[in-house]
Amino acid sequence: MSNIGSYEERVKDFSWEISEKELEYKKGDVINIGEYCTDRVCKMGKGDKPALIWQGHSGEVKTYTFDRMRVLTDTIAQYLKDKKINPGAPICLFMDKIPELYFSFLGILKMGGICQPLFSAFGAESLFTRLEDAGTKAIFTQKKHVGKIRKIIADLPHLEHIIVVDHDGRKPLRERECAFSMEKAEAVEDFEIYPTYAETPSVLHYTSGTTGKPKGALHVHYSLISQYITAKYVLDLTEEDIYWCTADPGWVTGTSYGIIGPWANGVTQCVLDAGFRAAGWYKFIEDHGVTAWYSAPTAIRSLMREGKELVQQHNLSTLRHLCSVGEPLNAEAVLWSTEAYGLTFHDTFWQTETGSIMISNYPGMKSKPGSMGKPFPGISAAVLDLETYEPKQEAGVVGLIAIKPGWPSMFREYWNNEEVYNSKFKNGWYICGDRASIDEDGYFWFVGRDDDVINTGGHLVGPFEIESALLEHEAVAESAVVGKPDPVNMEVVKAFIALKPGYEPSAGLELKIMNHIRKKLSPLAMPQEIEFLDKLPKTRSGKIMRRLLRAKEWGEEIGDTSTLEDE
Ligand code: 6R9
Numbered sequence: 001m002s003n004i005g006s007y008e009e010r011v012k013d014f015s016w017e018i019s020e021k022e023l024e025y026k027k028g029d030v031i032n033i034g035e036y037c038t039d040r041v042c043k044m045g046k047g048d049k050p051a052l053i054w055q056g057h058s059g060e061v062k063t064y065t066f067d068r069m070r071v072l073t074d075t076i077a078q079y080l081k082d083k084k085i086n087p088g089a090p091i092c093l094f095m096d097k098i099p100e101l102y103f104s105f106l107g108i109l110k111m112g113g114i115c116q117p118l119f120s121a122f123g124a125e126s127l128f129t130r131l132e133d134a135g136t137k138a139i140f141t142q143k144k145h146v147g148k149i150r151k152i153i154a155d156l157p158h159l160e161h162i163i164v165v166d167h168d169g170r171k172p173l174r175e176r177e178c179a180f181s182m183e184k185a186e187a188v189e190d191f192e193i194y195p196t197y198a199e200t201p202s203v204l205h206y207t208s209g210t211t212g213k214p215k216g217a218l219h220v221h222y223s224l225i226s227q228y229i230t231a232k233y234v235l236d237l238t239e240e241d242i243y244w245c246t247a248d249p250g251w252v253t254g255t256s257y258g259i260i261g262p263w264a265n266g267v268t269q270c271v272l273d274a275g276f277r278a279a280g281w282y283k284f285i286e287d288h289g290v291t292a293w294y295s296a297p298t299a300i301r302s303l304m305r306e307g308k309e310l311v312q313q314h315n316l317s318t319l320r321h322l323c324s325v326g327e328p329l330n331a332e333a334v335l336w337s338t339e340a341y342g343l344t345f346h347d348t349f350w351q352t353e354t355g356s357i358m359i360s361n362y363p364g365m366k367s368k369p370g371s372m373g374k375p376f377p378g379i380s381a382a383v384l385d386l387e388t389y390e391p392k393q394e395a396g397v398v399g400l401i402a403i404k405p406g407w408p409s410m411f412r413e414y415w416n417n418e419e420v421y422n423s424k425f426k427n428g429w430y431i432c433g434d435r436a437s438i439d440e441d442g443y444f445w446f447v448g449r450d451d452d453v454i455n456t457g458g459h460l461v462g463p464f465e466i467e468s469a470l471l472e473h474e475a476v477a478e479s480a481v482v483g484k485p486d487p488v489n490m491e492v493v494k495a496f497i498a499l500k501p502g503y504e505p506s507a508g509l510e511l512k513i514m515n516h517i518r519k520k521l522s523p524l525a526m527p528q529e530i531e532f533l534d535k536l537p538k539t540r541s542g543k544i545m546r547r548l549l550r551a552k553e554w555g556e557e558i559g560d561t562s563t564l565e566d567e
Contacts, residue, residue: 024199025196025197025198025199025200025201025220026197027197027198027199028197028198028199029197029198030195030196030197031196031197031198031221031222031224032109032110032193032194032195032196032221033106033109033202033221033223033224033260033264034073034077034106034107034108034109034110034193035110035193036224036228036264037069037106037259037260037263037264038051038066038069038070038073038106038110038263039070039193041066041070041263041266042066042067042070044266046066046266047065047066047067047070048065048066048067049065049066049266049268050063050064050065050066050268051064051065051066051068051069051263051268051269052064052069052099052102052268052269052270052271053242053268053269053270053271053288054098054099054270054271054273055270055271055272055273055274055284055287055288056098056273056274057273057274057275062099064099064103066263066266069103069106069263071187071188071189072099072103072107072182072183072187073103073106073107073110073191074107074110074187074188074189074190074191075107075182075185075186075187075188075191076103076104076106076107076108076110076182077107077108077110077111077188077191077193078111078188078191079107079180079185080107080108080111080113080138081111081191083138083161083178085111085113085137085138085160085161086112086113086137087111087112087113087194087196088112088113088114088201089113089114089137089138090113090114090116090134090135090136090137090204091108091113091114091115091116091136091137091138091139091140092116092117092118092130092131092134092136092138092139092140093105093108093115093116093117093118093139093140093249094118094120094122094127094139094140094141094145094149095120095140095141095142095145095165096120096142096273097248097249097271097272097273098142098165098273099271100140100142100165100166100182101117101140101249102249102259102271103182104140104165104182105117105249105255105259106259106263109196109202109203109221110191110193110194111191111193111194112194112195112196112200114201114202114203114204114218115202115203115204115255116130116134116136116203116204116205116206116216117203117205117249117250117254117255118130118206118250119248119250119251119522120141120142120145120250121250121522121523121524122148122250122521122522123148123518123519123520123521123522124148124149124151124152124519124520125152125469125520125521126465126520126521126522126525127148127149127152128152128155128156129213129214129465130206130214130216131152131156131159132155132156133206133213133214133216133415133416134204134216134415135158136156136158136159137158137159137160137161138159138160138161138162138163139159139161139162139163140163140165141162141163141164141165142164142165142166143164143166143167143168143171146162146164146177149162150174153175153176159176160176161176161178162176162177162178163178163180164177164178164179164180165180165181165182166181167179167180167181196221197221198220198221198222198408199220199221199222199412200220200221201218201219201220201412202219202220202221202223203218203219203223203255204216204217204218204219204415205217205219205252205255205352207252207351207352207353207460208453208460208461208462208465209420209451209453209462209464210451210452210453210462210463210464211462211464212420212464213465214462214465215414215415215417215420216414216415216416216417217252217352217353217411217414217415218411218412218413218414218415219355219409219411219412220412222408222409223256223260223355223356223408223409224260224264224408224409225408225409226355226356226407226408226409227256227257227260227261227264227355227356227409228260228261228264228265230261230356230357230360230376231257231260231261231262231264231265231267232265233362233363233376233377234323234346234348234357234360234362234363234376235257235261235262235292235294235321235323236292236321236362236363237261237262237265237267237292238267239266239267240291241267241268241291241292242268242269242270242288242289242290242291242292242318243262243267243268243269243270243290243291243292243293243294244269244270244271244272244284244285244288244290244292244293244294245257245258245262245269245294245295246272246281246293246294246295246296246299247294247295247296251458251459252351252352252355253294253296253325253326253458256355256356256409257294258271261356270284270288270290272284276299276302278302278303278305278306278310279306279310279313281299281303282310282311282313282314282316283314285314285316285318285319286314286315286316286318289318290318290319291318291319291320291321292319292320292321292322292323293319293321293322293323294322294323294324294325295322295323295324295345296324296325296326296327296457296458297324297326297327297328297329297330297333297458297490298326298327298457298458298488298489298490300324300329300333300336300337300345301333301487301488302488303340304333304336304340305488308339308340311340311341316341319341319343320343321343321346321363322337322341322343322344322345322346323345323346323347323348323360324345324346324347324348325347325348325349325350325357325458326455326457326458326459327455327457327458327490328347328372328446328490329345329347329370329372330370331369331370333345334347334367334369334370335369344367344369346360346361346362346363346367346373347360347361347367347371347372347373348360348361348372348373349372349373349401349444349446351432352411352460353410353411353424353430353432354403354407354409354410354411354430354432355408355409355410355411356407356408356409357376358375358376358379358381358403358407359372359373359374359375359376359379359381359401359444360372360373360374360376361373361374362376368439368441368443370445371439371443371444371445372436372443372444372445372446373443373444374442374443374444375403375444378407379403379404379407380403380404381401381402381403381404381444382399382402382403382429382438383397383398383399383400383401383402383435383436383437383438383444384399384400384402384426384427384429384431385399385400386399386400388427389402389426389427389429389431390427392437392438395437395438395439395440396437396438396439396440397437398435398436398437398447399435399436399437400431400432400433400434400435400450401431401432401434401435401436401444402426402429402430402431402432403429403430403432404428404429404430405425405428405429405430410430433449433450433451433453434446434447434448434449434450435447435448435449435450452482452546452547452550454481454482454483454491454493455483455490455491456483456486456489456490456491456492456493456524457488457489457490457524459524461493461524461525463480463481463482463546465521465525466479466481466493466495466517466521466525466527467479467480467481467495469516469517469520469521469525470495470497470513470516470517472516472520473512473513473516474500475499475500475503475509475512475513476497476498476499476500476513477497477498477499477500478497478498478535478536478544479495479496479497479498479536480495480496480536480544480546480549481493481494481495481496481527481546482494482496482546482549482550482553483550483553484528484529484553484554485553485554486528492527492528492529493524493525493526493527493528494527494528494529494530494531494553495513495527495529495530495531496530496531496532496533496536496549497513497530497531497532497533498532498533498534498535498536499532505532510530510532513527513530514526514527514530536549537549
């Protein structure tokens with residue numbers, strides 16, 4: 001018997017009014033990601049199989065079976081329901097990679113909430129922007145991060161519940177805060193899962209753009225179909241695998257392939273809640289017998305730096321399939337991994353908006369080092385002419401990467417931002433915002449982004465957010481932020497700043513400004529370098545010429561500067 005019963009039966013004891021919008025979702029069958037990843041797997045007889053092998057930064061290990069995960073996610077779902085948090089409410093996850101993060105994700109989906117995962121490294125301002133935009137109703141957090149929420153809570157009237165998962169009773173809780181321990185709470189065995197439909201919203205992932213606030217890409221429960229199938233056929237996950245996705249669930253890779261894809265397939269996965277250390281990573285693979293590994297080029301480049309000798313000091317013989325995502329995977333990294341591990345990293349290309357892998361080197365096809373591979377079967381991808389948005393027919397010509405809408409995990413909207421959502425579709429195609437070419441065999445070759453968004457270590461950082469935060473510093477008159485080449489992170493943030501009268505450039509001031517950004521936004525957004533200029537280059541209409549500053553950093557042709565102010 002499924003835990004999802006008839007719609008009418010299930011909704012009767014929720015306190016909310018059924019909105020017209022919800023009736024729109026009520027098409028087709030009930031499908032719930034939380035149920036699919038837990039109860040369904042148990043019903044298939046895999047309740048005793050480990051679902052999560054978790055390791056903390058001090059080396060402690062906890063293992064949870066699928067059945068234990070089913071109970072814990074039910075317990076969390078019941079807790080939210082008892083708090084009278086309605087289905088359809090955005091609920092944020094603001095935690096390190098602790099087991100509570102993974103189980104709250106599924107618990108929220110089981111009670112019909114919309115899950116909004118955010119990096120716990122975010123500072124108060126980055127957090128505020130995203131909670132305010134989403135109108136978030138509740139937030140799961142740890143006591144170490146509660147201070148950041150306290151700073152902004154006065155301006156977030158809709159944030160009703162701050163759920164602290166590790167409160168030890170030592171310091172008093174404040175208004176709207178509550179303590180909840182999933183392990184100590186009375187276990188709930190048979191939560192009646194909310195009957196979400198294919199089109200019911202599930203996950204809200206914030207992603208950065210060139211201008212304006214970060215945009216919330218909204219996904220639906222139907223995304224499961226794409227995530228399930230690509231986890232199976234691109235990541236090549238099977239019954240026997242021990243899988244490790246190194247991504248944090250604040251990033252879409254950490255949810256689509258760090259939660260949904262593997263668990264929907266009933267696969268055991270490992271999580272390491274510790275910072276990057278090459279030796280620590282190898283030991284983790286060795287200790288847990290990792291077989292399938294999904295990581296990012298920045299990590300691979302960091303591992304390359306540590307050399308092959310370190311690899312030889314560990315027994316990595318369990319590894320059998322490696323994939324990469326987030327940035328271009330250089331041919332050099334592919335060749336190095338072949339020599340170091342005897343295995344090739346398979347590149348995969350996709351986005352927060354696409355929800356699942358679109359273009360990749362999947363098993364069974366010949367991979368070409370340096371290429372992103374081919375569209376996943378069922379996905380129709382092309383490169384379009386920059387002006388006409390017509391697919392390029394000739395091989396080797398650069399155009400915009402575009403995908404024909406209609407795959408299950410496509411985002412359904414940018415939260416409260418229909419205009420920007422609509423602007424992403426041209427001539428019947430979804431435009432990714434990247435450029436590539438296609439060779440005569442149909443392989444895609446990545447060229448670069450089509451906008452000013454900075455990709456630092458696989459994380460997209462919008463220049464606008466950093467520039468705005470820089471302007472809040474007392475010494476800053478004007479600022480422009482661009483990506484600068486970096487051997488490990490591909491790009492890092494570089495800021496150009498014109499100071500206010502009375503301030504002089506100095507190393508001390510540079511450091512103060514860097515720290516201002518690190519605290520306000522996040523370590524990723526912190527400029528690694530600041531260059532002080534008397535004034536910033538601008539167009540005649542007063543727009544800062546980021547393109548020009550960027551070109552200088554990359555040693556590229558500056559191009560057309562006819563609109564420059566001083567010309
Ligand atoms: C999953 C994810 C999406 C942007 C994307 C592109 C870059 C991702 C890539 C890649 C070259 C790859 N990107 N995979 N660039 N080769 N294999 O990364 O989502 O954070 O939304 O970033 O990342 O620029 O448009 P998201």
